[in-house]
Amino acid sequence: MLSGGTVIRLLRLGAGCSVAAMIISSCGGEPGSATATDCEVVAELSEEFRAMNGRDQTGGDLNAQFAEKVRAAAQNVSGAQVRDELTTWAEGFSALSEIQRTHSSSPVADERAQLMEAGEAIYGTADQLRSTCPNAWPSASE
Numbered sequence: 001m002l003s004g005g006t007v008i009r010l011l012r013l014g015a016g017c018s019v020a021a022m023i024i025s026s027c028g029g030e031p032g033s034a035t036a037t038d039c040e041v042v043a044e045l046s047e048e049f050r051a052m053n054g055r056d057q058t059g060g061d062l063n064a065q066f067a068e069k070v071r072a073a074a075q076n077v078s079g080a081q082v083r084d085e086l087t088t089w090a091e092g093f094s095a096l097s098e099i100q101r102t103h104s105s106s107p108v109a110d111e112r113a114q115l116m117e118a119g120e121a122i123y124g125t126a127d128q129l130r131s132t133c134p135n136a137w138p139s140a141s142e
Helices: 036-052 058-074 080-101 109-132
Strands: 006-014 017-024
Touching: 036 058, 036 080, 036 109, 058 080, 080 109
Parallel strands: none
Antiparallel strands: 006 017
């Protein structure tokens, strides 16, 4: 492999023939990098995420709406890492919304496990997004 993701392969075609094929790939920057535009999207979503704190989430509507907004944003970013992280974040909010819609007064073990998975998808992914776009999140003093 050459620098910049360039790969040269020698393909044997049979009967003593071969061809050199060059594949050039672009990954849109260094691994783990995010564009300024992608991070602006993350900043807008992180602000809304923080604003959801303390709001009534009974019935799951708020989380369902946010999941759809995050899912739509994921389709509009250019970086694969940010897109994957936003997609996982949206899945977490969708799962939490479903749990809230079907909530029973005494959660069973399965529901607790689902709640833990949704929480990890939401808060674990928020940590990943914070690492990917550190300026998109407030500092500890804010």
